Amino acid sequence: MISNTGNSLPLNNITIKNTQSFEHTIKATPKSSSEKNNLSQVTDRVNISYNSEKNTIQEYDMSLEQTAGDGLDLLRGLVLNIFKEQGIEYKIPVADSEINLETITPEEAEQLVADDGYFGVEKTAERIFSLAVGIAGGDVSRLEAIKEGLNQGFQEAEDAFGGTLPDISYETYDAVISKLDEWADVESSPES
Template sequence: MAIENVKGSLEYSKDLQSAMASNPLKKETTSEIQRQKNIQEAASKIDAKALMTSYVVEFQMNVSSTSENNFNSQNSVSLLGGSALSNPDRLTSILNGLDLNAIGYKGKPLQELTSNEAKALIAEDGFFGIAKTSARIADFVIAGAGDDVEKLKAGREGVIRGYNQAQKAWGGELPDISKETLQKSLEKIDKRLTELGVNVLEENV
């Protein structure tokens, strides 16, 4: 009797497993779970891509703002070191809008500089000279981007945008010191891109 009960239980178990395997509701449930999983994975990829794009754009805007601040500061000091100002009102307006703390300048207020002090600041080893200004701009991009090639490229574009915004603020071409600073900044960023395997000659054509 016990053996018959065991056999009966085994047969019942087999029938139940067979029924579950062929149950259309089970298949639909499994399929639905997989479909939901696929949707979630796709959504997470889209969200991640959108987040990364937003992050890169925000970085580029920060670079642009920092670069514009540096170029405007450099140009202001350059003009203060000159003998004549073609547009003193515009200079005053731009000086008032500068964020000198953001670029690390802790010296005498620019409005109070003498002509000789201004010339010293834009000299070869001066805070607003080509070497130090280009280093500040390029280092900001390189430090912020790390090994992320896309962020480096976006930062490079941000530097150019900042330069163009500075030109627009001044209403004309920036002086040679700012043009050379732009060139040196881009050279340093391009060197970093090259180190990461980017062919900058093809990229910048």
């Protein structure tokens, strides 16, 4: 007798039930009539059965929010591994505190690059402008050297990122150039 039950698949679970059994009876055939009397009651019986039940529960949220989170986690992991390989810290000083890149949420990152955020166009342009003017010693005659250095830096950044940067980078560049031009106009005016 051989029996086999198939699979049953409940919702959100996979249940596999497999039951098999095999029974075989061997009867001895007597060679003589005296053996026949002795062996009429003797039979070999083999009963082999196998029963296995495997339950696998697989639930996966395929919502857009979940898959976007997976992509963000993957990107974060790649960036952190690159930082780790280069010996770069995961923490970035921001104003009076610091940001840990391992734990930053998308909402926090969005706030940092918002118009009024620490890495927003205006505040970043102001920091670059202050650094450039400070390195030039406040000397307006070095304006062209400052702009040349900015152009070279942005060109190297473009090359490093495959030829183009995010729009916020170009907006920041334009804001820095504008601040430098305003500074040069104020410093060059006869009233100063």
